[in-house]
Amino acid sequence: MREMKVNADSHAYPVYVGENLRFQVGRLLKEDYSSILIISDTTVGELYLEDIMSGINHPHIFHTLVPAGEASKNIEQFYEVHTKAIEYGLDRHSLIIALGGGVIGDLAGFVAATYMRGVDYVQIPTTILAHDSSVGGKVAVNHHLGKNLIGNFYPPKAVIYDVQTLESLDAKQVRSGYAELVKEAFIGDDQFLQQLLDIQLNDINSSQLIEHLYNGIHIKASIVEQDEKEAGIRKYLNLGHTLGHALEAEAGYGRIAHGEAVAIGILFALYVSEKEYGINLPYQQLLGWLHLNGYPLNISGAAPEALIRRMKSDKKNIGSRIQMILLQSPGNVTTKEINEELLTDYLTTFKRKLV
């Protein structure tokens, strides 16, 4: 097991990454709670709920399952989970456990942040993608007009990552998760980046996975510690997300995996960075790696105008001018406002290159 400490503004919390941790949650909890509510989805619940329960010895432990998928990250499910928490008698000294991928982490985290104005919660991510969302305290539900528009900054009390739960992921989910690892590597660690771009995703073992997740979380944590509320450099973690979110929204949430959309977004950020700064970035190397690992790259169905409309409602914008996260070199991130006309040109030529 590998372990690190993340220093949030309000408190420090441990991140554990290792094997068999899903049976040891009770042992890893540092406080006593009056009751515990495990929130999961129907898919993950069937696979791992019993394992988690078997490792916690508590007289008042409850669970509630929401339908699997992004569609559950809405205000109705949010309210419904609150109803369960009230009905089970949770009080201010209760614990919520988020067992699942990013959807569950964001939804259960936001319930924890708002239940009686805030109770403790622990993240137990069960996807590679969720290594990103489980650390840093961003919790939210979607609004029908945009992703993650209703939420809080509310860090967990612990993140417990059992890599064995990742064995049940399909190839699409592995691709989705590794896109965020590649993003972190571009932002923070060139050696880690080269290591990632040398591997094939269908050929990773448990100890590599622990190492990659640990490295990715480490980069993320070091940024979040400096800027928890995203007033400055935390924005950099949105590399690839300006276009990524727009592609997801255009396709309909859940149709394209989040990380697959982000992968195209990172590639586009490299493309725009090369044009804007007249530099060379590992665009071709990334493109080759994405091809090799089966990332879907055809976005010919998405109209630039529609994408730009989506990009304008991005939370990182000031007013409705589009701010892109760009690279001046790997590890050297910046933000730049790109006007709509130029962005339309970039999107049009970029799309053509991909087909």
Next chain:
Amino acid sequence: MREMKVNADSHAYPVYVGENLRFQVGRLLKEDYSSILIISDTTVGELYLEDIMSGINHPHIFHTLVPAGEASKNIEQFYEVHTKAIEYGLDRHSLIIALGGGVIGDLAGFVAATYMRGVDYVQIPTTILAHDSSVGGKVAVNHHLGKNLIGNFYPPKAVIYDVQTLESLDAKQVRSGYAELVKEAFIGDDQFLQQLLDIQLNDINSSQLIEHLYNGIHIKASIVEQDEKEAGIRKYLNLGHTLGHALEAEAGYGRIAHGEAVAIGILFALYVSEKEYGINLPYQQLLGWLHLNGYPLNISGAAPEALIRRMKSDKKNIGSRIQMILLQSPGNVTTKEINEELLTDYLTTFKRKLV
């Protein structure tokens, strides 16, 4: 104008109490914002929205009105106001202004706390009651199973209190607001308590009102500064609220004014305190003052069992045991667990005394 500074965990903010302040909001704002959304209700909006707008010179200022009344403090209105904020193009550098009583303050504050994970907001309370809720950062909406169950701790950037807006209040609203002032006086300032119990509510002038609000807010602020997240002494501010909330819920929110319910709750807390500690408290003096000022005191319609069921779901409880806030003397507050059987006795005899 009187002014004080409140030190929240995240930032310090000013509270202004005076006359004509509703025309000076722009001048009192300390930061530049990309856009401003005023959230109010249909009643208050008609009276003061124009005054507020006239004092703010900003190219992007919007407003949205919700129906007046406690029923608006629900998840649907919360979501609807988010929709407006998105449609008006608010970004992370926007300001929300809560113009109204406690319902608006709590609802708009919770929207501000969660819109894109948090934007600044300013409280402009227009009821006496809201002197309490506008300071201290508690924001929330109601769940159909209980009051204020979904919310955050999220302090405002300023509180701007124009006592002239209180001239439009009816006698019931004045009673409701003064009950919370009496509560604060019982907790923190015996001299202020005697001053309040000497006045007649239909005979207050503007400078008295400013003085009373200032004193009440001062007591509240000094407690909140020590315990923002209600881990300890902030609980004391719930004096009278254990029974008060139960009475409100039993009557149906909005049927009985919040402060009128709290007034009965304070009286009950004095009654129980005298019994539990064998002491004398100004029970008769408070009862006389409540009678003199027309507070409704007949609760014969509420069954003790129903009230106790409501009291058990109070957020301050540990598990489902009922914790009451009691006085050992004025200014000397404590909490005590009272078992159901004894509480039923107390409620039964107390009800009988009131009729």
